[in-house]
Amino acid sequence: MSEIAGPAAAALASLCPDDVIFLQSLPKAELHAHLNGSIPIKTILELAQQYSPSSAQTTEVADTIEKLRSGVILNDIFDFFSLMPAIYALTSTPEAVATVTRGVLQSFLNPTGDGGELNSPQCTYLELRTTPRMTAHMTRERYLTVVLDEIEMYPATQATLIVSVDRRMSDLDVEECISLAIKMKNRGRRVVGIDVCGDPRSGDMQSFTQHLSRAKSAGLGLTVHIAESTKNTTEDSLALLSCRPDRLGHATFLSDELKALFFADIPQPGTECDSLSECATSTTANPHTPAGLRDPSHPLHDRFKNLKEGYFLRFVSDSTESEETKAHISFWADAEKFSERAAVKDIEAMIKQAQSPNNARLNGQYKPCMEICLSSNLLCKTVASLDAHHIRYYLKNDHPIVICTDDALFFRTSCLGEYSLLLAQPPLGLGLSRDDVTRIARMGMDAAFLIPRD
Template structure:
């Protein structure tokens, strides 16, 4: 279990032992975790030590590693993205990717010690953008990640292939093609994600590739309306592909909600298709620490809870945000201002919604 700090740690420390036991016992799905943002700091430091044996770390990489070790302070969401070149520098070889993926999977899916604690989550859909480096091509990158994921049962772990908003049309096409081919070859690829700096990219050209992925049977999740700089046109392009899940949706306008959520069944009735109920991937610590929301009281999760809209609670990037699945769920149960003050029944219902939103859907008869 990763060490946590900040809002998640404050919420968790405010709970009584019985509440913590309750949260640990809940089967939880982690559906929005980025591989390179979830590498344990211990693994980062080990990779840095190994890296220094064959190539001196640049001052920029060394500085970022120290920031990650001591705790990152962000003034806005756009301060977050410059952290990743240093992480990518440490994970540029197939061997480093394998080590990192293994460590992330263990941190989410393995009991903390001798089976004494439940794992962070019961099911993980890990996401990553295929990278080409001088040591490997994108296909090799995905193969290495999948080799580690498939060490776990299908009921525990699967892969979402991310495409970055900064990518060229050819790069997006390649990533989607690889995802479809690997799925068709029996590899455990279950979805496509759109991620990256919200300021970058034109989403309209992406739509034909995303639609092709959906047509091939892959789930679709998109980071949407993360910042006030995301335009209505940007959101419309992504929503036109009828994504199954939405990442963050922090600033999704009321007009777009009304337009695209109009076909959601009334509370208490079943959705016939996931696309009728696009589950919102909520990352509380991420939003608070990136300052896209001012407080839990102002958080958009309240809108989705009030309107009985499907949500799943996720960590986003455990490394810079120093959180865990348990810490994020603690913010649901803890009393205000440290948490939302939900009842145990409501928290359990949120956990079930998350399990139901999995692309692999291994939890249904």
């Protein structure tokens, strides 16, 4: 039985035995599980016993293990990333990577007595993801080979690999990782996709787009961590969305304006338009005119307002006019006109990018599956409660979602625990029906990269 705690454990404990058996029997896909964040604590302890580096590193590893044993407490999402160096220290050799990969695969795919009467595996199908690491003991290619050797011990219908690139990587490192993924795929190895992950405060995503597009052209699926925190800018998300990912990780703070620009099946707030092209000709919600954008109900209003304020302040601060001139009302009228024109120009550029051939929003096809990680969001405090979780938005609009564990080691959860959060009654869960939960599980299976990409 998996050791779970926190929200997932509370939700699971509230279910009757029949509900638990129902959840266990559902075919489920785990599509967002990080290798180094999903290592069973038993495996971590085994590696720690064999670990003998400098005393400073030993202390860091010991401190992290103690936090994992007692239950990690995070003040925000960025605290999470401070835990990873110790895990990386324990998994710096090919032998250690093989050990943890084997342990993670067993925890997801081997039968477990996970809180019910059925001795079933956590999930039916697993797409494990990891960033190729280069250490003193192995190259990135060696790292991937070791992971794939373990994955390929299972049938192709059960386990595959997503190669992650970290936002902190240099352009050359990203290029190397993408090239390795394509090379492995072309050799018949079980690489099915690319992921963008890492500290959401880092990296210029515009520089990643050429590499991500190359991966898609090679037939790899694409998933990206997007809008994980309030630190992620609209420009950051826009760059990632311009690559038209097949799935989006978290998307906790994805703005209404980007949903309006990209998603084909989301009713747009404040407008009756069925498509962006209709909005462009509407007199009440026209993205190309200040009049339409001034309307608070317009999906791009907040973006327009922020851009306009920024340009207005820049116009005033950069002005070389005398104080006497600035005292005239005409100066401020000019500032207003300039800022509105500049803001509209930026909005038009955003719309043009969204309407590019890479984006199928206009012909009603783009419906990226949202990778929902309930415990992760709650414990990282990116959402205040299940009641406030963005999963409700996508369920209401019948948008594809998949339920995932993210990092089971840190968040003390399991696939069963995450699905319990769907079925359990409020406030412990969302209180969904069995039919709804079955539909969600099916959406997850349909979103797998095992299905050939276009």
